[in-house]
Amino acid sequence: RSTVWKLSTNSGELDNVLGGGLESQSVTEFAGVFGSGKTQIMHQSCVNLQRPDCIFFDESAVSDEELAAPKAVYIDTEGTFRPERIMQMAEHAGIEGQTILDNTFVARAYNSDMQMLFAEKIEDLINDGNNIKLVVIDSLTSTFRNEYTGRGKLAERQQKLGRHMATLNKLADLFNCVVLVTNQVSAKPDAFFGMAEQAIGGHIVGHAATFRFFVRKGKGDKRVAKLYDSPHLPDSEAIFRITEKGIQD
């Protein structure tokens, strides 16, 4: 079994909160309201996967081949993948944007069945010789939320989401991948705080994600990412910015 490696978010603060970067063999969730920057973090991760200076690993434990020519799969359920934004981020990082696009498989999922199927097919891509090291699901819950409405459908929705999360965790473990998912939030009445934000998907998503973030908007281009409920790391916050260049401190 390979040792974990880490992928930089491009924000030193955010990397610090994560104990060095986005971790392989785990599912990391970014939840937040619209415009909080979830999709930007997903784009930046695809860019950084192609930058050797953004990949951190113990050279005595991870072989060179393991992280050679890494590729990403981006399952886009909302039609918000933007090649031109990838190009822009790449240009500012001093690398060829086309290289990023050539090494990122983008799959547009119009419903939850497609989303689940694409995730299940990633293993075939790997067996065909593609060194998939990053899997992005943007967004994890929007299709499920649209299709399974009302209390009567909740059990079925949760059961399918659970299966989907199991697929993602298996990929992360078996192939030493970084898996990132975005999620929406809903406001729930809370006895102490009035209204509290909650990530969609309840315990099914909560237990399947190792690292969970709430991202919220700050002043101007500032964003705040709060890590919570992590088994190994303390709850803490990172401030980052979204600029022309991408994600930054």
Ligand code: GTP
């Ligand atoms: P939803 O998917 O709607 O829930 O939102 P999200 O959390 O995915 O937000 P997203 O990552 O799309 O962030 C959108 C924000 O990122 C915008 O409001 C801008 O502040 C910023 N942003 C997006 N593209 C650019 C860009 O090309 N340049 C700059 N400077 N900022 C950008």
Ligand code: MG
């Ligand atoms: Mg988005």
